[in-house]
Amino acid sequence: MAPQTRRMPFPKVVIERDSDSNQSTSDDDDDGEEAECSLSESETEFEDAAENGKTDEVEIGNMGMMKKGKELLSKKKGDVPLTIRLQKVCKVCKKPGHEAGFKGATYVDCPMKPCFLCKMPGHTTMTCPHRVASEHGVIPAPMKNTQNYLEYFFLRQIRPNIHPIKPAYVIPDQVCCAVIRYHSRRVTCLEFHPTKNNILLSGDKKGQIGVWDFDKVHEKMVYGNIHSCIVNNMRFNPLNDGTIYAASADGTISFTDLETGISSSLMNVNPDGWQGPSTWRMLYGMDVNSEKGVVLFADNFGFLYMLDMRSNNKTSEALLIHKRGSKVVGLHCNPVQPQLLLSCGNDHFARIWDMRKLEAGSSLYDLPHKRVVNSAYFSPLSGRKILTTCQDNRLRIWDSIFGNLESPSREIVHSHDFNRHLTPFRAEWDPKDPTESLAVIGRYISENYNGTALHPIDFIDITNGQLVAEVMDPNITTISPVNKLHPRDDVLATGSSRSLFIWRPKERSEPLEQKDDRKIVICQIPGKKYKQKFGGESDDDSDDYGFASKGKNIKLEKRKAKSTPYPRKGKH
DNA sequence: AGTGTATGAAGCC
DNA sequence: TGGCTTCCCTACAC
Numbered sequence: 001m002a003p004q005t006r007r008m009p010f011p012k013v014v015i016e017r018d019s020d021s022n023q024s025t026s027d028d029d030d031d032g033e034e035a036e037c038s039l040s041e042s043e044t045e046f047e048d049a050a051e052n053g054k055t056d057e058v059e060i061g062n063m064g065m066m067k068k069g070k071e072l073l074s075k076k077k078g079d080v081p082l083t084i085r086l087q088k089v090c091k092v093c094k095k096p097g098h099e100a101g102f103k104g105a106t107y108v109d110c111p112m113k114p115c116f117l118c119k120m121p122g123h124t125t126m127t128c129p130h131r132v133a134s135e136h137g138v139i140p141a142p143m144k145n146t147q148n149y150l151e152y153f154f155l156r157q158i159r160p161n162i163h164p165i166k167p168a169y170v171i172p173d174q175v176c177c178a179v180i181r182y183h184s185r186r187v188t189c190l191e192f193h194p195t196k197n198n199i200l201l202s203g204d205k206k207g208q209i210g211v212w213d214f215d216k217v218h219e220k221m222v223y224g225n226i227h228s229c230i231v232n233n234m235r236f237n238p239l240n241d242g243t244i245y246a247a248s249a250d251g252t253i254s255f256t257d258l259e260t261g262i263s264s265s266l267m268n269v270n271p272d273g274w275q276g277p278s279t280w281r282m283l284y285g286m287d288v289n290s291e292k293g294v295v296l297f298a299d300n301f302g303f304l305y306m307l308d309m310r311s312n313n314k315t316s317e318a319l320l321i322h323k324r325g326s327k328v329v330g331l332h333c334n335p336v337q338p339q340l341l342l343s344c345g346n347d348h349f350a351r352i353w354d355m356r357k358l359e360a361g362s363s364l365y366d367l368p369h370k371r372v373v374n375s376a377y378f379s380p381l382s383g384r385k386i387l388t389t390c391q392d393n394r395l396r397i398w399d400s401i402f403g404n405l406e407s408p409s410r411e412i413v414h415s416h417d418f419n420r421h422l423t424p425f426r427a428e429w430d431p432k433d434p435t436e437s438l439a440v441i442g443r444y445i446s447e448n449y450n451g452t453a454l455h456p457i458d459f460i461d462i463t464n465g466q467l468v469a470e471v472m473d474p475n476i477t478t479i480s481p482v483n484k485l486h487p488r489d490d491v492l493a494t495g496s497s498r499s500l501f502i503w504r505p506k507e508r509s510e511p512l513e514q515k516d517d518r519k520i521v522i523c524q525i526p527g528k529k530y531k532q533k534f535g536g537e538s539d540d541d542s543d544d545y546g547f548a549s550k551g552k553n554i555k556l557e558k559r560k561a562k563s564t565p566y567p568r569k570g571k572h
Numbered sequence: 573a574g575t576g577t578a579t580g581a582a583g584c585c
Numbered sequence: 586t587g588g589c590t591t592c593c594c595t596a597c598a599c
Contacts, residue, residue, distance in 0.1 A: 092593055100593070107594050116593060125594095185578095186596080205578095346581080372581070391581080420580040421595045446594060453594075478596070497596060 105453040107446060116445065118413045119393055125445060130413040169430075169438055171459055171469040172485075172492040172503035175476070177217050177519040180499045182210055187495030188423045190484040191234045194241050197486070200493050201258075202500055203231030205423075207248060211258055214493075214502045217519055226254045226263045232283060232329070233297075238290035239309065247297045249282035253307065266312050269299055285331035285345070291338035292355065298328030298343065304358075320360040323347035329424070330375045336383040340364075340401070344376035350388050352401065365405040367398065372418070375426035379436040387439055387462060389427045391418040395439070397462045412465045414458065415445040416481070423495070425481045427460075432488065437463040440492065442480040443470070455479045457494060471503060 092100040092110035100110035109116055109124035117128045125131065185205035193199035198215035207227030213219035227248035237243040237255075246254045251270040256263040269281040286297040294315055295307040302325060303318040322328050327346040334340035341358075344350040350367040367376075371391035378401075379385035386398040388408075393415060396408035403409075416425035422444075430438035439462050446453035449472060456470035457480050471492070482495030492503040 102594070110593070113593065415594095417593080418581070419595065420592090421578070424580095444594070455594085479594090 102453065105446070105448040105451050107453070116417070117393065117415050125415075128413075169433070169459065169461075169468050170490045170505055171471065172490050172505050173469060173471040174503060174506040175473045175501050176504045177214050178475075178499060178501045178521070179212060179217075179220060180520065180522045182212070182220065182500050182521075182523045183208060183222070183498045186423055186497050187482050187500065188231055189234055190482055190493050190495050190500075191236065191244075192484060192486050192493065194236050194238075194487070196241075197489055200500065200502070201234055201236075201244065202495060203234050203246060204498070205230045207231055207250060209234065209244075209246060209256065210500070212500065214500075217521055220521070221261070223256065223261050223263070225261075226256055227252065230282075233286040233331075235286060235288045235295075237309070238288060245286065245288060245295050247283035247286035249284075249300075251281050251283060251299075253283060253286070253295065253297055255312075266295070266307055267297075267305065267314065269305065269318075282327075284327055284329045285343060287331040287333050287341075289333045289338055289341075289355070296331050296333070296341065298322075298331055298345075300327040302326050302328060302345070302347070304328065304331075304343070316358075319358060321351065321353065321358075321363070322349065327372075330373070330377075330426075332377050334378045334383040335380055340378070340383070342376050342378055342386065344373035344388060346372045348372060350376035350386070352386075352405075365401075367396075367405060367408070369396070370394075374416075374418075374424040375428075377427075377429055380429045380431040381434065381436055385436055385462075387427055387429060389416060389425055389441065391424075393417060395427050395441070395460070395462065410462065410465065412460060412462065414441060414460065415443050416441055417444045419444070422479055423481045428484055430459075430485045432485070432490075435463075437461050438468065440483045440485055442483055442494075442496075444479060449474070452477065457483055457492070473501070476501060 087096045088099060089096045090098050090100050090110050090112070093112040095112060098111060100108055100113075102108075107125075109126065111124055114121045115123050115128045116125045118130045120128075123129075183202065183204040183206070185208075187202050187204050189203040191201040193201070198213050200210075200212045200214055202210040202212065204210070207224070207229045209223045209226055209231060211221045211223070226246065228250040230249040232247050232249060234244055234246045237245060242258055244256050244258060245266075246256065248254065251268055252265045253267045254263050255266050269283065270279075274280065281303075282300045283297050284300060286295070288295050288309070293309045295309055296304060297307075298304045298321065299318075302320050302322040304321045305318050306315040307313065308315050321343050322345040328343055329346065330342075330344040330350075332342045334342070339355050341353040341355050342350060343353065348369045348371060350369065350373050351363040352365040352367070353363050367386070367388065369388065369390040369392065374389040374391060376386060376388040379387070384400055384402075386396075386401060388396045390396060393413060395412040395414050397410045397412070398405055399409040414427075416427075418424065425442055425444070427439045427441040429436065430440065439460050440457060441460065442457050443455050446455050452474055454472045454474070454477065456472040458467055459469040459471070460466070461468050476494070476496050476499075478497040478499075480494045480496035480501075484493045485491070486493070490505050494501040494503065
């Protein structure tokens with residue numbers, strides 16, 4: 001039998017490319033296969049010019065491209081020439097005429113979407129009014145004078161701690177030491193030692209807990225057998241600062257001796273083991289109340305638990321404090337009033353509780369938010385203010401916890417978007433600021449700094465919304481959602497991806513060029529070759545957490561910020 | 573350089 | 586309520 005030949009010739013295909021598309025092949029290529037091939041290369045828009053001149057527009061994403069293309073071609077088999085115009089579409093909204101994404105180190109927003117910073121429609125991040133305003137307060141901070149008894153006693157108690165004059169802020173703006181790839185998964189929480197100034201604790205997504213002496217730099221330890229997955233919060237034991245508590249999504253509260261690494265599980269909220277994801281309890285928020293001698297922690301079903309710190313027995317049954325089935329991600333005890341507890345979670349609320357009468361639904365105040373509340377903290381000295389970080393890209397401040405709590409006294413628009421691959425951002429108070437007005441938080445959106453997209457860490461004056469400082473380092477190209485200011489020293493600790501960084505004020509640091517190489521330690525998983533971000537390939541697998549050898553050390557170049565990400569009207 | 577994948581909240585039906 | 590899909594700047598390994 002003679003081979004069958006194609007009776008109907010394949011339709012003539014004319015490919016027209018968008019004028020600003022990259023390379024252009026022969027415009028009048030009539031090879032069908034070639035057309036399909038080209039179509040799969042990039043996101044394009046089909047335009048099918050039919051015989052009567054009527055135009056059929058079909059928008060196709062890159063995945064459905066081939067299939068749709070074939071359908072289209074087969075439909076048109078035998079028809080007059082098929083014109084396929086290759087036109088670039090925006091990867092965000094799939095519409096032609098514009099493109100979103102990185103242009104070099106600058107990110108261009110899709111104009112069809114709401115502003116990535118303030119979430120309002122009609123403009124992009126570049127032109128967002130919150131980028132150019134000198135302050136962001138949507139509601140002025142009112143000084144509420146409630147003059148109730150509680151307020152009176154409260155003020156008497158804290159008055160000596162309140163500074164009348166705001167001192168100049170000291171900003172730790174230069175990286176002085178770092179451990180690169182210290183953790184094997186991203187860092188989730190940080191904690192400074194309450195008495196030893198140079199000890200930093202870090203928890204990660206894998207369940208490991210690191211203990212790092214950042215003055216000696218190379219003195220570091222990672223405990224990998226304490227938890228089996230994400231460490232959500234850690235606290236030092238107020239009765240013995242050589243021991244810590246940690247809450248993990250493995251459903252346990254651990255108690256660990258930092259010297260020996262010996263750890264015990266104080267409580268397991270999944271006593272029956274794994275019964276499927278719908279019943280598995282994970283622990284998120286945690287705090288210790290030294291006055292009451294209890295460890296408080298909460299799970300992903302809305303429940304609060306309490307353990308007596310001396311007996312390690314639970315002091316009460318689990319108590320529903322947030323919407324049933326929602327995560328309670330943060331707990332904080334008031335530093336001055338031990339009866340007051342602050343919680344926050346995925347039900348879009350932060351709640352204030354009186355620990356003397358804790359029962360479901362008995363919260364003193366419910367502070368509403370538009371999205372999940374990542375964190376809620378009382379101010380560190382007076383405990384009178386509350387700072388929350390919400391996934392709606394806003395920081396909120398309640399100036400007086402005894403005032404009108406129906407609405408925050410201030411909202412500050414700030415880029416700290418939720419991203420499932422990042423540890424949630426949490427704005428943290430500066431515990432050293434006597435005026436309780438300085439907060440630190442990492443920034444999600446990047447800025448083009450001399451050709452590199454960097455994500456700075458912002459210092460914000462929460463009394464007026466002003467950006468006091470933004471710190472960045474050319475070597476930290478990853479987002480830094482985890483930040484903690486030292487309780488006594490002018491030191492900032494940053495967790496960015498798997499690495500840790502310690503910042504100090506520039507004027508107090510010795511020039512980096514003269515520094516000991518070992519100020520920066522590169523860690524790696526044994527046997528793995530990996531590309532260093534900072535200077536070539538490393539195959540040093542002599543040590544689990546080996547030092548960077550001389551010459552391979554990270555080069556910290558002096559940064560030259562070309563532009564200010566949040567240009568202000570005045571000086572900041 | 574290109575791709576797969578870890579993964580969480582929101583919104584829809 | 587539950588199951589499904591979508592999602593805008595990730596980080597990193599291969």
